[in-house]
Amino acid sequence: MAPGANVKHTPASSSRRSASPSRGEYDTSNTVEARKLLRTYGLVPPNVESFEIQEKRCINQLRSKQTPIGRYLYLSQLRATNVHLFYRLLSKNIKELTPLIYTPTVGEACQRWSEIYAQPEGMYLSYSDKGHLFQILQNWPHEVEMTVVTDGSRILGLGDLGVNGMGIPVGKLSLYTACAGIRPDRCLPLTLDLGTSNEALRNDPMYMGSRRPKVSAEEEKEFLDELMAALTERWPGIVIQYEDFKNPFPSLERYQNTYSMFNDDIQGTGAVILAGFINAVKQSGVPAANQRAVFLGAGSAGVGVAKQIVEFFRKEGLTEDEARRCFWLVDSKGLVTDDRGDKLAEHKVYFSRPDNNGKQYKSLEEVIEYVKPTILMGLSTIGGAFTPKIIRRMADLNKRPVIFPLSNPSSKSECTFEEAVKYTKGRCLFASGSPFPPLEYEGKTLSPGQGNNVYVFPGIGLGAILSKAVNVSQGMIYASAEALSTALTPEERSEDWLYPDISRIREVSVVVTRGVIRAAQKDGLDRELALRNLSDADLEEYIRQRMYDPFKEGDKVEAEIKELAQHVSRL
Numbered sequence: 001m002a003p004g005a006n007v008k009h010t011p012a013s014s015s016r017r018s019a020s021p022s023r024g025e026y027d028t029s030n031t032v033e034a035r036k037l038l039r040t041y042g043l044v045p046p047n048v049e050s051f052e053i054q055e056k057r058c059i060n061q062l063r064s065k066q067t068p069i070g071r072y073l074y075l076s077q078l079r080a081t082n083v084h085l086f087y088r089l090l091s092k093n094i095k096e097l098t099p100l101i102y103t104p105t106v107g108e109a110c111q112r113w114s115e116i117y118a119q120p121e122g123m124y125l126s127y128s129d130k131g132h133l134f135q136i137l138q139n140w141p142h143e144v145e146m147t148v149v150t151d152g153s154r155i156l157g158l159g160d161l162g163v164n165g166m167g168i169p170v171g172k173l174s175l176y177t178a179c180a181g182i183r184p185d186r187c188l189p190l191t192l193d194l195g196t197s198n199e200a201l202r203n204d205p206m207y208m209g210s211r212r213p214k215v216s217a218e219e220e221k222e223f224l225d226e227l228m229a230a231l232t233e234r235w236p237g238i239v240i241q242y243e244d245f246k247n248p249f250p251s252l253e254r255y256q257n258t259y260s261m262f263n264d265d266i267q268g269t270g271a272v273i274l275a276g277f278i279n280a281v282k283q284s285g286v287p288a289a290n291q292r293a294v295f296l297g298a299g300s301a302g303v304g305v306a307k308q309i310v311e312f313f314r315k316e317g318l319t320e321d322e323a324r325r326c327f328w329l330v331d332s333k334g335l336v337t338d339d340r341g342d343k344l345a346e347h348k349v350y351f352s353r354p355d356n357n358g359k360q361y362k363s364l365e366e367v368i369e370y371v372k373p374t375i376l377m378g379l380s381t382i383g384g385a386f387t388p389k390i391i392r393r394m395a396d397l398n399k400r401p402v403i404f405p406l407s408n409p410s411s412k413s414e415c416t417f418e419e420a421v422k423y424t425k426g427r428c429l430f431a432s433g434s435p436f437p438p439l440e441y442e443g444k445t446l447s448p449g450q451g452n453n454v455y456v457f458p459g460i461g462l463g464a465i466l467s468k469a470v471n472v473s474q475g476m477i478y479a480s481a482e483a484l485s486t487a488l489t490p491e492e493r494s495e496d497w498l499y500p501d502i503s504r505i506r507e508v509s510v511v512v513t514r515g516v517i518r519a520a521q522k523d524g525l526d527r528e529l530a531l532r533n534l535s536d537a538d539l540e541e542y543i544r545q546r547m548y549d550p551f552k553e554g555d556k557v558e559a560e561i562k563e564l565a566q567h568v569s570r571l
């Protein structure tokens, strides 16, 4: 019998013991009255603390950890023991903390997951659970609005990490809460244990997933069919984000018109890079028709980004054929061409070149000499692939070369910000997937853009939730990019930034969410029809009001307790 087969159908109850985050019963900012009513009076030190004091203590403790993984573990423990304090800390220190809970540190955390594991933070569903997924989902004790699901088979650029990939849904959902205010207890990190192609993991006694090799594509499809139905039956309003699957195209194709779902690596990445690209094009002054883009990497992210930019070029007046002919994709075998002699994966065919006159170009250097690109994108997982020679050549060819090394984590970035600045003499328009520090160049401080889907997925998810969208359409994805591209302040624009300051991410996510809701309305996919009547300003205010605010949770708990106390006294 499958392990989940004897799970009893019981309605969700938040009073059941669970893997969900603590509500902060032991928060040292709770008032004396709240402590008495919560029956935690005497169980925490007597002083009622301000957030400033709590923050000071937490930041000191965090910074005293010697390694990024030490800081990651500190933050995981804080989220598990005092969820609202964790989010207060995160929202006040987003720039410092995001690289710890997300890329690059989450990459190392996933690689060392079996070693550092401390507590459950989400759900695991195994292939052997097939036939019982709905029953097992009953074990999750909360209502869910948003889930991020991975099978761990392509975690960042680090390969197949099996169930150790759980760090990714956990990290992405923490950002959903911090950036878009989706309540932490409405988020479900979900990892599918569908076997792993990583033999070292299968032979590692500490590995916490099943030892079976990766299931076949057909088996995966059947499992996902059951999963999608089970998730939506259990939580009818749920929005489902697919993340870090090795081959995510079939599931996107299969479910995008049936469920409220999207694929972050194809669509979220496409949207975020398009937004930065729109701003880069404005700054480079090169019109769409003269753009030539070389992409190192023709996987889910590479093709996703190229397709979004095609749509932009079409809006700029190019025909579809003219638009797609602006792209030269390079994979592990070289330039993707019609006559290369291998059978191309389906997702590469659209961008495959028919015009190479029988000549094949193997290395990136050869492709650059052949194409003379204005844009160089890296979504290849190959750290350092943009060599000094290649970067210098981009600078020879262009006044403002667009250079986006987008692979994660930092070790897989195709080049660093410093290299791009140095070898283009400060002229590049730059964005990377993982953060790099700003640097001084010829007396000026230059700041790198972070072209990472974190700028859009929180708003796509929140927009779909609030509008109650039946599907997440291409129009909604494109709208997230357009909204993001407009969300820079005049100061940010005057500094030539491609993306807004990440410290403003909550306000940026409101703008992205508004764009997504309007697109859902335009596509007739929304079910929250009252939102149609709101002006843009009122819609933004509505979004803000609906966002979880960790600074107000204490007041809410206190109000609930007071109401309860009054009720009891009336009895």
Ligand SMILES: NC(=O)C1=CN([C@@H]2O[C@H](COP(=O)(O)OP(=O)(O)OC[C@H]3O[C@@H](n4cnc5c(N)ncnc54)[C@H](OP(=O)(O)O)[C@@H]3O)[C@@H](O)[C@H]2O)C=CC1
Binding pocket: 154, 155, 156, 157, 158, 246, 264, 265, 269, 272, 296, 297, 298, 299, 300, 301, 302, 330, 331, 332, 333, 378, 379, 380, 381, 382, 406, 407, 408, 409, 412, 432, 433, 434, 451, 452, 453, 454
């Ligand atoms: N910045 C962001 O927001 C995001 C960044 N990413 C990053 O992008 C990277 C790629 O992700 P994804 O597209 O999903 O992964 P995939 O595995 O789908 O694609 C990787 C691509 O890189 C190609 N490649 C591998 N080795 C080489 C090489 N030596 N030379 C040239 N090309 C090579 C592969 O070639 P082949 O097809 O022949 O195997 C494939 O086309 C990851 O590092 C990921 O972290 C992803 C999503 C978002």
Ligand SMILES: CC(=O)C(=O)O
Binding pocket: 103, 155, 156, 157, 244, 264, 265, 407, 408, 433, 452, 453
């Ligand atoms: C950022 C992201 O989604 C990735 O690197 O896969």
Ligand SMILES: [Mg+2]
Binding pocket: 156, 243, 244, 264, 265
């Ligand atoms: Mg991803």
